[in-house]
Amino acid sequence: MDLNTYKLFNIVAEHENISYAANLTKYTQSSVSHTMKRLEEELGLKLFTRDRYGVHLTAVGHELIPKVRELLTTHDQLEQIINDIKGIEFGTINIGTFSSIAIHWLPNILEAYHKEHPQIQILIKEGGIEELYSWVTNRDVDFSFYNYSPSHNIDFIPIQKDDYVAIFPKDYPLDMTLESYPISNFNGKPFILFDPSIEENIQKLLEEQNVSPCILCSSREDFTIMSMVEHHLGFSILPRLIVEQRKEHLQILPLAPSYQRILGIGIKSYKNASPATKTFIDFVMHYFNKNISFQ
Numbered sequence: 001m002d003l004n005t006y007k008l009f010n011i012v013a014e015h016e017n018i019s020y021a022a023n024l025t026k027y028t029q030s031s032v033s034h035t036m037k038r039l040e041e042e043l044g045l046k047l048f049t050r051d052r053y054g055v056h057l058t059a060v061g062h063e064l065i066p067k068v069r070e071l072l073t074t075h076d077q078l079e080q081i082i083n084d085i086k087g088i089e090f091g092t093i094n095i096g097t098f099s100s101i102a103i104h105w106l107p108n109i110l111e112a113y114h115k116e117h118p119q120i121q122i123l124i125k126e127g128g129i130e131e132l133y134s135w136v137t138n139r140d141v142d143f144s145f146y147n148y149s150p151s152h153n154i155d156f157i158p159i160q161k162d163d164y165v166a167i168f169p170k171d172y173p174l175d176m177t178l179e180s181y182p183i184s185n186f187n188g189k190p191f192i193l194f195d196p197s198i199e200e201n202i203q204k205l206l207e208e209q210n211v212s213p214c215i216l217c218s219s220r221e222d223f224t225i226m227s228m229v230e231h232h233l234g235f236s237i238l239p240r241l242i243v244e245q246r247k248e249h250l251q252i253l254p255l256a257p258s259y260q261r262i263l264g265i266g267i268k269s270y271k272n273a274s275p276a277t278k279t280f281i282d283f284v285m286h287y288f289n290k291n292i293s294f295q
Contacts (some may be wrong), residue, residue, distance in 0.1 A: 091276035096144030128198030
């Protein structure tokens with residue numbers, strides 16, 4: 001079987017759309033569709049179901065896709081090792097990340113990285129904590145920037161701590177003598193909750209402190225939460241890194257007691273990572289050690 005067919009199979013499986021896969025790969029839509037049908041015929045297996053919304057993996061397709069991704073990852077690693085031996089830098093790195101990290105960390109990191117490694121292609125995929133973990137374990141990405149979770153069974157490389165903060169409308173009459181905001185004060189207050197599937201720690205810290213705010217709604221989008229707070233719909237708790245993008249429109253106070261998340265890199269196995277991935281991770285760690293403004 002041609003390796004390019006498996007690459008195309010992986011793209012179609014991930015995006016569930018023949019047209020989108022065609023645009024990504026520069027093939028025609030009919031060529032992608034024909035290639036997938038030919039793959040099914042050669043394997044003697046039905047890999048996709050098709051409806052007006054796109055194409056979807058069958059149970060057999062779901063069983064095969066992890067092995068196909070392992071094959072593609074191994075092939076990419078082999079190519080990178082061969083090129084590394086030849087002294088040629090080559091490869092693609094797929095990175096999962098929170099949107100806040102994509103906004104505040106990655107532009108500067110990638111600008112500096114591409115000056116030293118112009119031949120390495122970087123692909124970025126944004127998601128929440130559980131999505132990022134799933135992408136790492138399923139090899140949809142090479143690694144993810146995300147916060148440490150003890151329930152996640154992957155390698156984790158810590159980078160820095162990020163405080164959780166209480167956020168209020170700009171004109172909310174806070175006691176100006178407060179240096180921090182007691183979490184207990186949220187009891188019964190209108191509250192906008194960050195969806196636990198995206199950010200799990202906020203709900204946990206409220207439960208640990210036996211605090212029960214009046215949750216008006218939850219959202220997967222941090223910008224939506226901040227906008228709702230700005231418009232006096234309620235208060236919230238967010239990581240400081242997220243609030244940086246809207247801090248001029250909000251009042252911010254550290255929590256009492258204080259809570260932090262540990263931001264870093266989650267990877268299935270650093271030992272077995274491709275040369276390009278290891279080089280990028282090593283670059284990131286050196287970058288943070290050198291740029292103390294990020295600490």
